Amino acid sequence: MEKYRLITKVESSRSSGKSGVLEDTSFIAKDNITTKGTFTTSGSLMLSNYKSPFDATVVDLLEEAGLKLIGKANLDEFGMGSSNTNSYYGSTLNPLYENEERVPGGSSGGSAAAVAASLASFSLGTDTGGSVRLPASYCGVVGFKPSYGRISRWGVIAYAQSLDTVGILSKDVALAERVFNVLDRYDEKDPTSLPESIRGQVEKHQHLSSESKFVIGIPQEFILEDLTAQARSQWLQVLVKLLKAGHELKPISIPSIKKLLSSYYTLATAEAASNLSRFDGTRYGFNDEEVKETAYKTLTENRSKGFGPEVQRRILLGNYTLSSESGNHYLKANELRQRLVGEFNETFRFYNPLLSEYVSKSNGCDILISPTSIDPAPTIDEYKSKSKENFLAGYINDILTIPASLAGLPAISIPLPAAKQGIQLMAQYGDDKTLLQAAKSIEKLLI
Amino acid sequence: MRHIGRCLLPVRRSFSQYTNAARAVKEDPRWPGWGVVIGIEVHAQIKSRRKLFSSANTSDLTEHPNTRFVPYDAAFPGTLPNLNPRCVELGIRTALALECQVQPRSTFDRKHYFYPDLPSGYQITQHYAPLATDGSLQLSQGDAKVRIKQIQLEQDTGKTMFDPRRRVSSIDLNRAGTGLMEIVSEPDLRSPEEAGDYVRTLQALLRSVGSSDGNMEQGSFRCDVNVSVNRPDAPAGTRCEIKNLNSVKFMMVAITCEVFRQIELLEKGLSVPQETRGFDEAKAETFSLRSKEDAPDYRYMPDPNLPPLLLDQTYIRDIRKSMPELPPETRSRLLAQGLSERDADVLMAIDMGREVGYDGSLGHGAVAYFDTVARGRDSKIVVNWITHELLGQLTSRKETFKENKLSAEQLGEIIDLVQGKKITGTSGRSLLRHVLAHNSSESPTKLAEQMSLLVSESDSTSLRTWCKQIIAEMPEESQAIRNGHLNVVNKMVGRVMKLSKGRADAKAVRTTLETLLATK
Numbered sequence: 001m002e003k004y005r006l007i008t009k010v011e012s013s014r015s016s017g018k019s020g021v022l023e024d025t026s027f028i029a030k031d032n033i034t035t036k037g038t039f040t041t042s043g044s045l046m047l048s049n050y051k052s053p054f055d056a057t058v059v060d061l062l063e064e065a066g067l068k069l070i071g072k073a074n075l076d077e078f079g080m081g082s083s084n085t086n087s088y089y090g091s092t093l094n095p096l097y098e099n100e101e102r103v104p105g106g107s108s109g110g111s112a113a114a115v116a117a118s119l120a121s122f123s124l125g126t127d128t129g130g131s132v133r134l135p136a137s138y139c140g141v142v143g144f145k146p147s148y149g150r151i152s153r154w155g156v157i158a159y160a161q162s163l164d165t166v167g168i169l170s171k172d173v174a175l176a177e178r179v180f181n182v183l184d185r186y187d188e189k190d191p192t193s194l195p196e197s198i199r200g201q202v203e204k205h206q207h208l209s210s211e212s213k214f215v216i217g218i219p220q221e222f223i224l225e226d227l228t229a230q231a232r233s234q235w236l237q238v239l240v241k242l243l244k245a246g247h248e249l250k251p252i253s254i255p256s257i258k259k260l261l262s263s264y265y266t267l268a269t270a271e272a273a274s275n276l277s278r279f280d281g282t283r284y285g286f287n288d289e290e291v292k293e294t295a296y297k298t299l300t301e302n303r304s305k306g307f308g309p310e311v312q313r314r315i316l317l318g319n320y321t322l323s324s325e326s327g328n329h330y331l332k333a334n335e336l337r338q339r340l341v342g343e344f345n346e347t348f349r350f351y352n353p354l355l356s357e358y359v360s361k362s363n364g365c366d367i368l369i370s371p372t373s374i375d376p377a378p379t380i381d382e383y384k385s386k387s388k389e390n391f392l393a394g395y396i397n398d399i400l401t402i403p404a405s406l407a408g409l410p411a412i413s414i415p416l417p418a419a420k421q422g423i424q425l426m427a428q429y430g431d432d433k434t435l436l437q438a439a440k441s442i443e444k445l446l447i
Numbered sequence: 448m449r450h451i452g453r454c455l456l457p458v459r460r461s462f463s464q465y466t467n468a469a470r471a472v473k474e475d476p477r478w479p480g481w482g483v484v485i486g487i488e489v490h491a492q493i494k495s496r497r498k499l500f501s502s503a504n505t506s507d508l509t510e511h512p513n514t515r516f517v518p519y520d521a522a523f524p525g526t527l528p529n530l531n532p533r534c535v536e537l538g539i540r541t542a543l544a545l546e547c548q549v550q551p552r553s554t555f556d557r558k559h560y561f562y563p564d565l566p567s568g569y570q571i572t573q574h575y576a577p578l579a580t581d582g583s584l585q586l587s588q589g590d591a592k593v594r595i596k597q598i599q600l601e602q603d604t605g606k607t608m609f610d611p612r613r614r615v616s617s618i619d620l621n622r623a624g625t626g627l628m629e630i631v632s633e634p635d636l637r638s639p640e641e642a643g644d645y646v647r648t649l650q651a652l653l654r655s656v657g658s659s660d661g662n663m664e665q666g667s668f669r670c671d672v673n674v675s676v677n678r679p680d681a682p683a684g685t686r687c688e689i690k691n692l693n694s695v696k697f698m699m700v701a702i703t704c705e706v707f708r709q710i711e712l713l714e715k716g717l718s719v720p721q722e723t724r725g726f727d728e729a730k731a732e733t734f735s736l737r738s739k740e741d742a743p744d745y746r747y748m749p750d751p752n753l754p755p756l757l758l759d760q761t762y763i764r765d766i767r768k769s770m771p772e773l774p775p776e777t778r779s780r781l782l783a784q785g786l787s788e789r790d791a792d793v794l795m796a797i798d799m800g801r802e803v804g805y806d807g808s809l810g811h812g813a814v815a816y817f818d819t820v821a822r823g824r825d826s827k828i829v830v831n832w833i834t835h836e837l838l839g840q841l842t843s844r845k846e847t848f849k850e851n852k853l854s855a856e857q858l859g860e861i862i863d864l865v866q867g868k869k870i871t872g873t874s875g876r877s878l879l880r881h882v883l884a885h886n887s888s889e890s891p892t893k894l895a896e897q898m899s900l901l902v903s904e905s906d907s908t909s910l911r912t913w914c915k916q917i918i919a920e921m922p923e924e925s926q927a928i929r930n931g932h933l934n935v936v937n938k939m940v941g942r943v944m945k946l947s948k949g950r951a952d953a954k955a956v957r958t959t960l961e962t963l964l965a966t967k
Contacts, residue, residue, distance in 0.1 A: 034525040042524070053518055056525060157524040162751035190527055191752055271751055274557055277568020278522035282618070295563045295607070295616050322559070322746035330748050 006110065006119070007031045007089055008039050008072040027062060027179075028114045028123040031072040032079055033166070034155040035059055042157050043077040043087035046279050046286045046306035056155020057187050058124060058166050065182045070120055073110030077308045078276065079126055079159040082134050082397055083383050084109025086310040094377050096140050096420060102377040105135030108169065112139040115169045122170035122179055128159050129264055130372075130401025132167030133413040137372035137422030140415045142443075144168045144176045146432050148408030149194035151180075152187035160271035161192070163405045173414065173439045180432070194430070198353050202430040205351070205358045214438050215248045217347055217365035221257035222400060226374045234419035235371055241445045242369075250365060252347050256340040257403050261395065263333035264402040266321050270330045272311075273318025281306060341407050341429075348428035354408075367438045372413040372422035373397050400424060410435045414443050473637055483706050484675045484683050485642050486634035489649060490627050491541075491659040492603060492667040493534050496805040499602050499626035500528035500571065505805075508665055512619035520624040522566035527752055530555075533806040534626040535756065537658040538578050538600050539766050540807065541628055544656045544773055545595045547582030549763050553599075555753040559746040564605035564618050572629070573599035574747045578756070584632075584652070585775065586644045593645055594633035603627050628658065634673065634683070639702040643695050646670060651774045651799055657810070660803040663694050674702055675719070676709045684709065685719045689726055689733055701726040705733045771809055781814070784826040793834050797848045813848055819855035824862060832862055836876055840883055852886045853879060860891040873949040874900040900950055910951055914959045917942045928964045936960055 032042040034052035076086040083103040094102040095117040108125025112135030125132040127145040136143020145167040281287035281302030349364030404411035410432040413422035427435035506515040519526040556574040582595035605623035650661035661668040675684040692698040724733040781791040801812030865875040
């Protein structure tokens with residue numbers, strides 16, 4: 001267990017309520033999801049002593065369904081990173097590789113590793129720009145990020161909450177779906193929770209059948225030059241299998257994707273700078289206990305000592321973005337986001353329940369497909385030396401995962417064991433059930 | 448902290464809804480040859496039971512520090528805001544009372560700065576799209592209308608208290624997250640007195656709609672004032688903002704001092720630097736807090752947790768329908784009912800002191816009390832009883848109208864008894880005193896019976912008996928009257944009244960005494 005660096009092992013004293021649909025299943029939660037009575041550190045020195053006075057809604061719901069929380073998983077500090085090397089508690093290792101020290105991906109690296117190492121049946125992660133899907137891809141497990149607003153964020157320590165989504169990591173799609181069914185409900189404590197009325201609308205118009213043949217779109221923008229030759233050939237084999245299974249493949253284009261990376265980092269770092277303003281060590285969290293001349297000095301010292309370098313870098317970036325001299329990048333990035341949503345709406349057959357009443361379209365894709373990551377998990381040394389060269393290197397993988405984050409779409413990574421990486425499927429906003437249906441049938445083709 | 452002076456820039460609006468967009472400079476003997484331009488930004492605490500985004504109760508100054516907050520107010524990680532609809536409602540009431548356009552879509556935005564009493568490191572406000580815009584407020588003196596630029600909802604901060612002896616700062620989060628309305632005027636005020644009038648009129652208006660108790664001394668109503676001076680016909684001068692003013696009186700003094708300071712600078716040929724200033728009440732002078740260059744960069748951004756606030760017309764219409772009466776309406780109604788201006792002003796002044804209830808419940812003040820008693824009765828008689836008898840008694844008991852124990856029903860009954868000549872006016876007054884003194888909820892008719900105050904048929908015979916008894920008891924005085932010293936009658940009337948326990952009518956006593964003594 002030490003190898004995967006669970007941050008907190010939760011003792012059995014924590015009662016898991018009544019019996020339910022998922023009785024006797026154990027789970028591990030990413031340590032940025034609050035759990036009463038145990039530590040919730042967010043992988044940071046800043047919260048290394050922090051015990052939340054309340055449980056996250058997701059933890060409440062799972063425990064009510066009879067599940068047992070058995071531990072809290074390591075992560076990149078406050079969810080910032082894609083390798084799980086940015087944790088105050090050290091790096092998590094990837095269980096897929098017996099004798100090598102490879103990264104598990106991030107930021108939900110501990111959650112993915114815990115499932116891959118069979119420490120628990122499933123785990124909860126959070127996904128802001130790919131933080132569930134990338135580690136799932138690297139660790140060879142399923143990683144599902146539902147539509148934004150389907151699962152409550154009450155009790156999720158915010159990184160960038162216009163993007164933050166609770167996700168599920170498990171060995172197979174079926175279990176992820178069962179867990180999702182428990183968590184997929186409106187929560188009045190979360191102002192961004194999808195209202196009952198829209199949930200009802202979506203359900204009314206979804207038509208699911210187990211033998212569906214899907215129209216699968218392949219965004220041109222995802223045919224990346226950065227894919228390794230091996231990844232490319234694996235990818236082609238997958239497409240062939242899909243065709244053979246009777247699905248229809250359709251090349252499509254989402255032009256905005258090319259410009260998304262800077263928008264994503266503008267939004268994510270601006271929100272992070274804002275959200276992390278609260279951590280000053282005065283009410284809770286890290287405090288170096290030295291008496292300073294001014295209150296202001298207390299705040300700045302606690303923050304300078306309590307945050308790791310990547311978190312500090314993103315706070316600086318975000319504050320620059322929001323500063324009056326930088327221009328209104330945050331608002332501009334949001335405009336690009338709107339355009340992206342529009343392009344996805346034109347691509348999918350299903351309507352966008354947030355933007356319009358139901359319209360029936362005869363053409364359009366059911367789901368989109370792409371690789372989840374451009375390569376399999378790098379070794380820790382490779383990763384670190386690349387980051388040293390250029391700290392932006394860690395951001396490259398995000399290109400594949402951030403479109404679904406920015407548009408709030410449901411997306412899932414399913415393992416392609418032969419390539420030691422994952423395949424990502426995406427569906428229209430709110431259409432999570434169709435996505436899971438497709439994932440279950442495609443999952444069988446990949447083994 | 449919105450810079451009002453920015454609106455001094457020439458015509459930002461393509462149409463001018465109001466005629467006073469450029470009010471003429473009034474010559475003021477205090478500063479001849481100079482004009483004064485004032486704009487006021489008010490932060491009024493919303494009188495809601497719960498805070499703007501959390502389930503914690505709001506507090507007044509009586510609560511122990513840090514007893515009124517939930518994890519959200521202390522910015523515990525993982526908490527989320529939950530907009531309190533009561534605050535929105537009270538904001539809309541205020542907007543309607545100020546004749547503003549309530550915006551169908553407004554947004555919540557974050558304003559960032561680090562301070563220990565701001566737990567999240569940002570204040571949620573409505574920077575990009577405020578709740579309401581383009582209103583006006585009629586001042587009570589003169590015919591000036593002050594334009595209201597906008598109203599926005601925002602969070603109050605906690606409080607920092609510094610103990611200089613121990614050199615320790617303590618934080619109290621009771622106030623953190625309480626709803627505020629920021630009400631921004633255009634720079635339409637032209638003198639310290641107008642500024643005072645504006646603030647008092649606004650306070651009365653907020654209280655009348657129940658949106659705030661508007662208490663400046665207790666900090667639930669705070670003013671920042673922008674002041675500039677200019678030569679007539681010259682463009683507006685550079686403004687300075689004066690912050691942290693705790694009373695209308697000090698605000699007016701502060702403006703006056705600031706006007707003199709700016710004029711002195713300009714007359715020396717210097718310029719007025721744009722800055723934020725404080726006010727030293729003891730020295731009666733303003734002092735620099737920070738210059739424009741030192742102003743913090745608030746790094747505004749839309750709050751990603753809070754979707755835009757969408758208000759449909761039906762919702763706004765329903766609030767408009769249930770709006771309580773505004774002070775100018777109340778005043779004209781009272782005058783129309785036949786009250787003198789003085790009586791109306793007395794009633795409304797007392798009404799100002801009433802408790803403002805939570806979440807828009809209006810509480811019962813002097814006007815509502817008058818309305819209840821006056822229903823089916825003569826307004827003038829009723830207002831006399833309230834302003835002369837009731838208030839007089841309360842004053843001598845050192846009680847305020849809030850502490851009044853005489854119910855409107857009881858007072859109505861007393862008035863009916865007196866008007867129906869069932870008891871005398873004197874008896875009516877003693878009944879009123881009795882109820883106040885004994886906190887009695889008994890009906891005045893019953894009390895009058897118990898106290899034998901009711902005028903009975905036999906009272907006219909009693910009157911003669913009482914008078915005869917007193918004549919017998921006071922032979923010297925009686926003789927004096929018989930000798931023509933009529934001023935002594937008053938003394939004897941008093942004795943008869945005492946004997947009758949107020950049941951006798953003073954006039955009748957005098958006549959009877961005079962008759963009895965003259966016929967002898």
